[in-house]
Amino acid sequence: MKELICGLVLAGGQGRRMGGVDKGLQLLQGRPLMQHVIERLRPQVDSMMINANQNLERYADFGCPVVPDRIGGFAGPLAGLNAGLTATDAPLIATVPCDSPFLPHDLVARLAKARSAIDADIAVARTGDQPHPVFALVCARVQPHLANFLARGERKIDHWYASLKVTEVAFDDEAEAFANINTRDELAQHDRR
DSSP: OOOOEEEEEEEOSOOGGGTSOOGGGSEETTEEHHHHHHHHHGGGSSEEEEEESSOHHHHHTTSSOEEOOSSSSOOOHHHHHHHHHHHOOOSEEEEEETTOTTOOTTHHHHHHHHHHHHTOSEEEEEETTEEEEEEEEEEGGGHHHHHHHHHTTOOOHHHHHHTSOEEEEEOGGGGGGGOOOOSHHHHHHHHHO
16 A cells, blocks of 8 residues: 655745745746745645745645744754654655755655665665755654754754665656756746756
8 A cells, every 4th residue: 555645845944045035935937936846746745745934824825734843943954854744644755845846757756666665764866976865755753763863953964864774766867857946046047948
């Protein structure tokens, strides 16, 4: 029987490299980045949530529950993952960032296949020798471990992954799909394409 998967779009950052704007709400080809990401992820999962720490009402307009971090101070993607894991009953949660509108259409299926093959805690996308830790499929069973990690003041995603059973999944055939938009210049470049 297929395990239910909840999709979680991480939009909890401060957008510092983009001048402090909420990245998920910035327009690409006339539509918010968040809308592009949701359209790519929604067909791949059974339910969806958005992790955001500002503009909650605007994010709610995308038709998904919005969960803010349970830790103050814009604590990073692990705080967003923790919020999502706490808010869903799904046994698996697929995370993607709000600034990657070209994510693969088969991301979740490929991560799920690799994860279940070895019963890994987490499956992470990789291109070449570069892992993409926020493109991940995470087992809900790791939530207490994550909560303890965060409670100790830890924030680095690679340190947490190093303490778990992780499988990396090659996406060299779709490397461009992981392009993320961090600056206004990058947004303008993609807008012109």
